[in-house]
Amino acid sequence: MTLRQAERRRFRFTGAANQRSVRFSQELQVVCRFDGGVVVRHQVQIQIFRARRKRFPVSVRSVLIGGARWVSAVSCPVAGARSRLCGLFLSRAHGWCVPCWAGCSGRRQAVVTRRRVPGGCHRYRQIVRCWKAFTRRCAEGSSMEQADVLIIGAGASGGVAAGALAQAGFDVLCLEQGQWPDRADYPAQRRTYELEARKQWSGSPNVRGRAADYPVNDVESDVAPLMYAGVGGSMVLYAGDWPRLLPSDFRVRSLDGVADDWPLRYGDLQPFYERTDAAFGVSGAGGDPAYPDGAEPPLPPLPIGAIGARMARAHDRLGWHWWPAAQAVLSAPHQGRRPCVQFGACMQGCPEGAKASTDLTHWPSAVAGGVRLLTGARVSRILMSGNGLATGAEFVRPDGSWHVARAEVVILAANAVGTPRILLNSSSPRYPDGLANSSGLVGRRLMVHPFANVTGYFDEDLTSWRGHVGAKIACYEFYETDTDRGFVRGAKWSLAPTGGPLDAALPSRAGNEVWGPDHHEHIRKHLGRTISWGIFGEDLPDEANRVTTDSALTDSSGIPAPKLNYTVNENSRRLLDFHVARATESLQAAGAYETAAESLMRYSGWHLLGTTRMGTDPATSVVDEYGRSHDVPNLYVMDGSVFVTSGGVNPTSTITALALRAVEHLIEHRREQRVPA
Ligand SMILES: Cc1cc2nc3c(=O)[nH]c(=O)nc-3n(C[C@H](O)[C@H](O)[C@H](O)COP(=O)(O)OP(=O)(O)OC[C@H]3O[C@@H](n4cnc5c(N)ncnc54)[C@H](O)[C@@H]3O)c2cc1C
Ligand code: SF4
Numbered sequence: 192m193t194l195r196q197a198e199r200r201r202f203r204f205t206g207a208a209n210q211r212s213v214r215f216s217q218e219l220q221v222v223c224r225f226d227g228g229v230v231v232r233h234q235v236q237i238q239i240f241r242a243r244r245k246r247f248p249v250s251v252r253s254v255l256i257g258g259a260r261w262v263s264a265v266s267c268p269v270a271g272a273r274s275r276l277c278g279l280f281l282s283r284a285h286g287w288c289v290p291c292w293a294g295c296s297g298r299r300q301a302v303v304t305r306r307r308v309p310g311g312c313h314r315y316r317q318i319v320r321c322w323k324a325f326t327r328r329c330a331e332g333s334s335m336e337q338a339d340v341l342i343i344g345a346g347a348s349g350g351v352a353a354g355a356l357a358q359a360g361f362d363v364l365c366l367e368q369g370q371w372p373d374r375a376d377y378p379a380q381r382r383t384y385e386l387e388a389r390k391q392w393s394g395s396p397n398v399r400g401r402a403a404d405y406p407v408n409d410v411e412s413d414v415a416p417l418m419y420a421g422v423g424g425s426m427v428l429y430a431g432d433w434p435r436l437l438p439s440d441f442r443v444r445s446l447d448g449v450a451d452d453w454p455l456r457y458g459d460l461q462p463f464y465e466r467t468d469a470a471f472g473v474s475g476a477g478g479d480p481a482y483p484d485g486a487e488p489p490l491p492p493l494p495i496g497a498i499g500a501r502m503a504r505a506h507d508r509l510g511w512h513w514w515p516a517a518q519a520v521l522s523a524p525h526q527g528r529r530p531c532v533q534f535g536a537c538m539q540g541c542p543e544g545a546k547a548s549t550d551l552t553h554w555p556s557a558v559a560g561g562v563r564l565l566t567g568a569r570v571s572r573i574l575m576s577g578n579g580l581a582t583g584a585e586f587v588r589p590d591g592s593w594h595v596a597r598a599e600v601v602i603l604a605a606n607a608v609g610t611p612r613i614l615l616n617s618s619s620p621r622y623p624d625g626l627a628n629s630s631g632l633v634g635r636r637l638m639v640h641p642f643a644n645v646t647g648y649f650d651e652d653l654t655s656w657r658g659h660v661g662a663k664i665a666c667y668e669f670y671e672t673d674t675d676r677g678f679v680r681g682a683k684w685s686l687a688p689t690g691g692p693l694d695a696a697l698p699s700r701a702g703n704e705v706w707g708p709d710h711h712e713h714i715r716k717h718l719g720r721t722i723s724w725g726i727f728g729e730d731l732p733d734e735a736n737r738v739t740t741d742s743a744l745t746d747s748s749g750i751p752a753p754k755l756n757y758t759v760n761e762n763s764r765r766l767l768d769f770h771v772a773r774a775t776e777s778l779q780a781a782g783a784y785e786t787a788a789e790s791l792m793r794y795s796g797w798h799l800l801g802t803t804r805m806g807t808d809p810a811t812s813v814v815d816e817y818g819r820s821h822d823v824p825n826l827y828v829m830d831g832s833v834f835v836t837s838g839g840v841n842p843t844s845t846i847t848a849l850a851l852r853a854v855e856h857l858i859e860h861r862r863e864q865r866v867p868a
Contacts, residue, residue: 338364338563341583341598343570343613345369346424347843348830348850349604350549350557351467355854357560364596365562366586368569369403369421372540372550379536385693392539394428395794396420402589403567405746407608408754409796414639416608416755416796422566423550425606429797430537431546432661432685432841433473433519435464435848438483439671440729440838447672447679449762450731453835454807454816461485463848468517471547471847472525475517481667493522493531497653498722499663502686505781506666516662516685519547519843526552535688537660546659568594571750572617573601573626573826580867581626581826584613587748599866600825600857602818604850607637607799607832611738612753614803627803627820632813634739634802636732637755638837641763642795643726644700645774646689647783652719655689661841662686662725669773670839678765680729682839684774689721700725701787722781724774727798728766729839733758738802759791767791798842800834818853824865829853 340356342349345367356363378387389398394417396404403420418425438457443450465486477487492515495503499515506513520537521530531545544551558564570584574595583597603610611634615625625633662685670681690699695717697704702721705713741754771788778786806812809821818833820826829850831842838845857864 336364336583336594336596338362338596338598340364340600340602341366341596342602342604343584344424344603344605344609344830345422345549345554345564345566346419346604346606346830347426347549348846349424349602350422350553351470351847351850352602352604352829352854353557353562353564354470354553354560355851355858357557357562359858361858363557363562364598365564366568366570366584366596367420367422367564367566368405369419370566371422372427374540374542374544377536377540377542379534379539379542384536384539385691388539389697392428394419394538394797402747405569405609405612405750406744406752408741408744408752409757412755412757412796413759413791413793414641414757414796415794416639416799417794418606418608418799421550422554422564423548425797426548426843427540427550428538429546429548429843430661430687430841431518431520431541431659432665433468433471433475433517433844434665434683434840435482435517436460436838436840436842436845437481437667437670440836440840443680443731443836449679450836451804451806451811454805457483460845460848460852463852464844467844467847467851471519471552472521472528473517473519473547473844474522476515479514481512481514481670488517490522490525492516493518493520493659493663494533495663496533496655496658496688498655498658498688499686501649501653501781502722502777503664505777506668509777509780511666511668511777513664513666516665517844518659518661520659520661521545521547531659533658535657535660535691569746569748569750570605570613571748573613575617575619575621575626575823576867578867579823580865581823582867587750589747591748600827600864602827602829602854603803603832604828604830606830607802607834608738608753608755610828610830610832611802612740612751615738615740616751627813627822627826629822630810630813632734632804632811635734635737636801636804637736637738637757637799638730638732638801638834639757639796640730640798640800640837640839640842641728641759641767642792642797643728643767643771643774643788643790644723644792645726645771645778645786645788646701646721646723647775647778647781648716648785648787649720649722649781649783653722654719655721655723656691656694656719658688660687663688666724666777669770676765676769678762678769680731680762680766680839682726682728682766682770683841684770684777685725685727685841687723687725689717689723692718700792701789703787722778722783724777726767726770726774727839727841728763728770730800730837731760731762732801732804732836733760764791798831798837800831800837800842803828803832804835805833806835817856818849819857825867827853827857 339362342353342365345365353363353365378384378392393399395415397406407416409415419428441453441456444452469489473488474490474493475488476492495515503513523530529543537546567589568586570586573584574582576582581601585595587593614627614633617626664686666684672679695714736757739754740751742751744752767790771790775786803813805814805816814820814828818827818829831846
């Protein structure tokens with residue numbers, strides 16, 4: 192059902208019988224209260240008639256949304272059914288208004304125009320006050336639709352942006368398609384947790400298939416995308432591995448002659464990295480020789496466990512780098528959150544609340560600070576004014592009702608698949624290739640970090656099912672380019688636990704499953720006795736790797752789903768082969784009697800990056816270094832879409848640092864911000 196059909200069904204027009212003559216016909220904003228309690232403002236063409244009955248000074252005969260459709264009138268949320276007309280008003284630029292006449296304690300009962308009220312400005316101020324009271328009251332019983340800033344997506348970047356804007360006193364509305372996660376519902380405490388991880392709690396929206404998820408057509412993609420819909424976003428399921436990009440990652444064109452340099456450097460981001468580390472509660476050890484000097488992580492490192500100690504000794508013998516990995520997981524109590532108990536179920540939601548995600552670290556204070564977070568609100572498209580500015584977004588609720596949220600600034604934080612999907616779905620006759628897409632790069636240059644896994648088998652029980660999942664230790668030995676290897680750039684290695692009994696029986700990474708008489712022997716060999724290096728390879732951008740929309744596949748609201756075309760390139764394949772061979776050596780040096788490798792894991796699309804890249808040139812980038820669209824000056828992208836290159840490390844530390852930098856720039860330059868009239 193379209194928005195217009197939904198409205199037509201919901202409103203009953205009651206004013207026609209009272210009309211006598213047309214007073215004026217103008218473009219107005221009309222405020223409507225839906226049956227479900229949601230208030231919506233529309234830009235409409237409206238005809239105001241002088242009413243016959245004195246009690247109703249005006250009535251609405253026709254409301255032409257988009258200049259074409261007839262929609263019946265509105266009922267006042269404050270005065271209820273008593274008034275059919277409320278909150279009709281024009282912008283200040285028009286100089287006159289039709290106020291909510293019965294809505295605000297019945298005080299505003301006149302049609303106010305500049306012609307009829309000589310003190311028009313004074314009257315206007317009264318009306319503005321009246322309007323504010325009206326919207327406040329609406330907010331008490333329903334969601335609000337008007338804000339200074341609209342954020343789309345309540346995940347990692349959305350949470351950071353909302354927190355900063357709330358602190359700066361902005362009126363913020365966030366629309367999130369999912370719901371608040373319920374920690375009591377996380378499967379870690381149930382015996383079936385490993386089974387549920389493969390279905391209801393899978394990282395793949397296609398496997399989970401919840402109504403809040405949108406499906407992704409990944410038939411033509413070498414890698415399946417993984418994400419989560421809800422407050423906290425994909426952080427609800429992420430592993431909490433929290434490395435930063437390295438300085439060379441920002442300069443691959445200058446250093447290696449490939450891809451592009453970023454318009455900023457490591458040093459520009461370092462202060463923001465340090466602040467997001469503090470906000471998320473990062474555990475780690477300062478002094479990692481792979482990184483420039485800087486502040487110590489706020490919390491001491493997590494235990495590296497028997498597997499970490501074993502591999503660290505082996506790397507010391509080899510003379511290879513290793514370091515306790517920085518993790519967004521608490522090693523000690525922090526800001527009211529409990530520390531990690533090394534349960535090992537991080538990727539199905541942390542029941543302790545030790546793993547940082549914005550539903551724990553940012554949203555509670557943002558909401559307490561006045562941010563309105565509307566869950567179950569899926570955005571279909573961005574709305575635009577005639578002068579090329581974003582005016583808000585259209586969204587749909589789980590009951591199928593369609594609404595509009597208006598704002599002066601719109602921030603997309605829906606991740607590198609969700610954001611291009613919204614921009615491409617916002618196409619119109621004026622923007623036939625989608626919004627903010629004059630460069631043609633919206634959706635292109637998708638990067639996902641090709642992932643390989645090497646597992647070593649050991650005689651001793653190393654309790655390798657235990658511990659935080661992100662990384663015990665990390666290795667950057669082969670991160671930088673060495674042209675003798677036959678490829679450019681490199682990869683970071685993360686040493687992670689290898690899973691519980693079910694993962695031993697049905698390997699989730701390298702290894703085979705074994706049934707029949709050898710099954711118990713197989714479990715004995717795997718459970719607790721394996722060590723696994725996860726290898727995150729740098730993914731060079733390629734315009735052919737892209738997100739488009741698939742009109743044949745829709746989500747539960749009927750909105751076209753995203754489609755991925757992604758092929759792992761030759762450089763990445765060589766890179767993975769090289770790193771698999773080195774990781775095998777590493778495990779053998781640690782005493783593994785056997786190893787197994789999976790060189791490109793399909794279900795490894797955790798890191799979604801690059802689909803609205805930043806840059807200085809509008810012809811070759813979608814947003815500037817602060818996430819502002821080159822084409823639409825009040826539209827921002829603050830999620831992982833803005834990455835220029837992928838680096839070879841987990842990206843969320845960088846995504847959140849970039850979001851903080853971008854939103855603080857927006858706040859600082861708010862007076863120069865162009866907004867719709
Ligand atoms: C299983 C898994 C493990 C991972 N492990 C790690 C790790 O160890 N380290 C690391 O750095 N990263 C990891 N990641 C990646 C990390 O979670 C993401 O990089 C990060 O969450 C991305 O932040 P974001 O703000 O770009 O998007 P997200 O956090 O994905 O948030 C986007 C939000 O937008 C909402 N949204 C999308 N479309 C719409 C719409 N149309 N209307 C309304 N709302 C919408 C979504 O519901 C979602 O809540 C992992 C991810 C997964 C899935
Ligand atoms: S290992 Fe730690 S971070 Fe992971 S689920 Fe358990 S308590 Fe949470």
